[in-house]
Each structure stands twice: as structure tokens, then as C-alpha cells.
Amino acid sequence: MALLRVIPRKATPSVFMQQVARLHNIERDKIGNREVVGWGINGMYSYVDHIAFPMPAIRFKENSPEIMALKEREKGDWKKLSVEDKKALYRASFCQTYSEMRAPDGRWKSITGWVLFGISCSFWIYIWEKLFVYPPMxxxxxxxxxxxxxxxxxxxxxxxxxxxxxxxxxxxxxxxxx
Structure with missing residues (x-):
């Protein structure tokens, strides 16, 4: 039984890795001056408020001088920060709180309206067919x-x-x- 000899190759980036790097640069251009803080839902640089994915890949707001000043103050004692400063820091990272994400919205009203509209259209189509399409009983x-x-x-x-x-x-x- 002959032993196979492994010949080391030069480490060259593959075509796939080059495409990944190119996509990475394109995505970085899309997010502007936002800070990348995590993996997110699928590894892309996107911001989504979702209960199942609590940590988005990027921050909600772009870095501005006010936010950067708050982040510098954040590195110090948190007791010196006011409640408004803490809320501003939170809103710089996230658009909604959990209670805001779970709060009911008005979608059920439009869905109910469309369902009732469909039922009324069906009723009027039935009446029209009864009068003009079907022969008399x-x-x-x-x-x-x-x-x-x-x-x-x-x-x-x-x-x-x-x-x-x-x-x-x-x-x-x-x-x-x-």
C-alpha cells in the first residue's frame, strides 16, 4: 500500500471568497455610517425589528456627533447619565422596544374590511346571477x-x-x- 504524498499549494483566494468580499463591500456601502454590531438574521447588513431576531446586524441610526458624544459618556459611570440619555442611546440602536413590537396594530381592521367587501361582492354576484343568468324555478x-x-x-x-x-x-x- 503506497502512501500518498500531499503537496502543499500556495494559498490563493478562491473565486467564491472574492465574490463574498465584493458583496461585503457592496453591503457596507448601502448601510452608510451605521455601526455593524452583530450577525443579524441571515448574515447580511440589514436592520429588522423582530421578536424572533432581537439583535439586528446594524444599528438603527447612523452615527452622528450627538450619538458619538453619548457613546463617549456611556463608557463612564451610568449613574451620571439621565433617563433621556439612556433612551437616546437605546433609540440609536433600536427602533422599537419589545412592547412596541408586540403591540397590536390596525391590520385586523383592513383585513376584516376586505373580507366583508368580498362577502358583499359575492352576495351581489349571486343576486345578479339569480336574476339574469339562471332560468326561473x-x-x-x-x-x-x-x-x-x-x-x-x-x-x-x-x-x-x-x-x-x-x-x-x-x-x-x-x-x-x-
Missing amino acids: PDTITNIEKRQAQLKRMIDIRVDPIDGLSSKWDYENNRWKK
Whole structure:
């Protein structure tokens, strides 16, 4: 059994790594002056407020002189920061709090409106078809005398005698069984 000898190659960046680096630079150009702070949802530089992904890849606001001054003050004692400063630091990183993300919005109203609109359109289409598309109902359905005559004929020809209509008719006494 012969031993294979591994020949070391020169370390050259692959085409894939070059494409990744190019995409990385394109994405960095899109985010402007924002700070990259994490991986995010899929590794791309994007900001999304979502409960399932609490840490976006970039900060919400771009770095401005006011935010940079707050970040310098943040490195010191937090007791010296006011509540407004802490809120400003939070809002520089995030757009919404968890309670704001979980708060109900008005989407259910528009969904309900569209559902009711669809139901009303269906109703009016049904009325239009009933008036202009379908032929009128036959007399055997609308006229009571004809319905009774049809029932008498079904009894006379003994329709479904085992457990149907004719099984409930008493032919000797000409009345319904009790």
C-alpha cells in the first residue's frame, strides 16, 4: 500500500471568497455610517425589528456627533447619565422596544374590511346571477298544488318502499303511518 504524498499549494483566494468580499463591500456601502454590531438574521447588513431576531446586524441610526458624544459618556459611570440619555442611546440602536413590537396594530381592521367587501361582492354576484343568468324555478318547486301532486305520484308508484317515502305511507288506509 503506497502512501500518498500531499503537496502543499500556495494559498490563493478562491473565486467564491472574492465574490463574498465584493458583496461585503457592496453591503457596507448601502448601510452608510451605521455601526455593524452583530450577525443579524441571515448574515447580511440589514436592520429588522423582530421578536424572533432581537439583535439586528446594524444599528438603527447612523452615527452622528450627538450619538458619538453619548457613546463617549456611556463608557463612564451610568449613574451620571439621565433617563433621556439612556433612551437616546437605546433609540440609536433600536427602533422599537419589545412592547412596541408586540403591540397590536390596525391590520385586523383592513383585513376584516376586505373580507366583508368580498362577502358583499359575492352576495351581489349571486343576486345578479339569480336574476339574469339562471332560468326561473320550475312549477314543481314553486306551486304547492303541483308539489302535492308530485308527492301523490311518488306514493302511487311506490318510490323507495324499504326505508324511504313509501315505507311511511299506509296503503290500506290511505294516510301516513304513525
